[in-house]
């Protein structure tokens with residue numbers, strides 16, 4: 001696997017600004033009642049309307065804390081928009097959604113999927129990359145999705161995973177045409193994972 005994925009040409013400064021969007025985009029959730037944020041079951045329409053306020057709350061909190069960078073502010077506010085205009089809070093379309101928001105939309109979905117929540121278990125990164133590659137998440141900037149799919153596997157190389165038989169393996173190859181079943185090394189053996197022996201989760205020693 002190449003050590004370099006598709007570039008999206010961000011300068012170091014832009015990367016630092018993007019990290020700020022990543023850190024602050026959900027800070028507004030602190031203003032949403034915890035019983036809605038932590039509700040284990042399906043949200044009612046009314047509860048979802050309240051959840052939909054959080055990008056604006058995050059934007060306002062960042063603004064109040066003296067953030068003046070308009071790209072950072074718009075990145076925070078726009079992280080739940082969709083390129084066909086059906087997202088929230090402003091129903092923006094593709095070219096109205098700033099680059100930082102379009103990137104954060106993708107990383108936010110990935111993070112939500114690989115994280116355990118009160119209402120769902122964590123998915124393995126391989127499962128999630130596979131779902132991205134199959135277009136399961138619609139209305140994203142496909143150029144950025146392709147850059148993500150080309151770069152993210154590189155980050156996972158050499159990392160440890162828990163296999164479904166309880167053993168620990170190290171990722172040595174991720175096939176870009178089959179994210180679901182990477183090749184791992186476990187107890188000195190090279191294993192092509194499959195439906196019966198798969199990566200369950202990342203393993204942090």
Ligand SMILES: [Fe+2]
Nearest residue numbers: 025026079080
């Ligand atoms: Fe959010």
